[in-house]
Amino acid sequence: xxxxxxxxxxxxxxxQEVNITCSHNNIATNDYITWYQQFPSQGxxxxxxxxxxxxxxxxASLFIPAxxxxxxxxxxxxxxxxxxVYYCLVQRDSSYKLIFGSGTRLLVRP
Amino acid sequence: xxxxxxxxxFQVLKTGQSMTLQCAQDMNHEYMxxxxxxxxxxxRLIHYSVGAGITDxxxxxxxYNVSRSTTEDFPLRLLSAAPSQTSVYFCASNLxxxxxxxxxxxxxxxxxxxx
Numbered sequence: 001x002x003x004x005x006x007x008x009x010x011x012x013x014x015x016q017e018v019n020i021t022c023s024h025n026n027i028a029t030n031d032y033i034t035w036y037q038q039f040p041s042q043g044x045x046x047x048x049x050x051x052x053x054x055x056x057x058x059x060a061s062l063f064i065p066a067x068x069x070x071x072x073x074x075x076x077x078x079x080x081x082x083x084x085v086y087y088c089l090v091q092r093d094s095s096y097k098l099i100f101g102s103g104t105r106l107l108v109r110p
Numbered sequence: 111x112x113x114x115x116x117x118x119x120f121q122v123l124k125t126g127q128s129m130t131l132q133c134a135q136d137m138n139h140e141y142m143x144x145x146x147x148x149x150x151x152x153x154r155l156i157h158y159s160v161g162a163g164i165t166d167x168x169x170x171x172x173x174y175n176v177s178r179s180t181t182e183d184f185p186l187r188l189l190s191a192a193p194s195q196t197s198v199y200f201c202a203s204n205l206x207x208x209x210x211x212x213x214x215x216x217x218x219x220x221x222x223x224x225x
Contacts (some may be wrong), residue, residue, distance in 0.1 A: 043114075043217055043218060044214075046215075096143075098202070098214055099155065099169075100152035100154070
């Protein structure tokens with residue numbers, strides 16, 4: 001599975017839009033990009049998944065360029081409760097194994 | 111709908127002791143897995159199962175055993191606990207064959223300390 005690279009940490013303020021970019025240069029044709037969120041002392045929680053272009057749900061948007069070598073998770077108007085670790089994963093279509101990297105620690109300040 | 115339930119939530123073991131971490135899911139998911147998370151790190155896959163009677167090793171399987179006798183349950187056994195196994199353990203389930211590539215659901219975790 002393709003290795004992912006994302007910033008170790010990011011800071012933001014309440015009400016701002018936060019964009020977290022993930023690099024996955026060796027992504028394969030049948031790989032999906034999936035993002036999970038983890039709060040302290042809790043298990044990860046699925047946020048969004050995409051294959052190409054743009055995907056939007058009630059929580060976030062996921063932007064994937066045509067070459068699919070990177071992706072950007074966009075969190076609109078963050079609040080203090082969005083402080084968490086965000087993991088970008090490349091998930092093989094035929095496999096259900098999840099390989100986690102170190103994630104991005106997002107701190108939202110008042 | 112309880113989702114994924116892990117017990118216990120906390121456990122302290124002495125070196126050499128054995129124990130079983132329990133995991134149960136009520137979503138009829140076929141795929142279940144165990145991860146460990148060390149402080150400040152991402153999750154690492156220990157063992158996984160694609161269905162009852164089928165298990166396989168993940169990234170860090172040494173020191174752990176699993177079995178899958180039913181779809182619902184996937185216990186993780188530590189045969190002889192070592193301090194290096196101090197970690198938070200998460201169980202997850204996914205794979206609903208009616209919805210391919212579905213999200214994984216994680217339990218709340220078991221915080222294990224080996225002294």
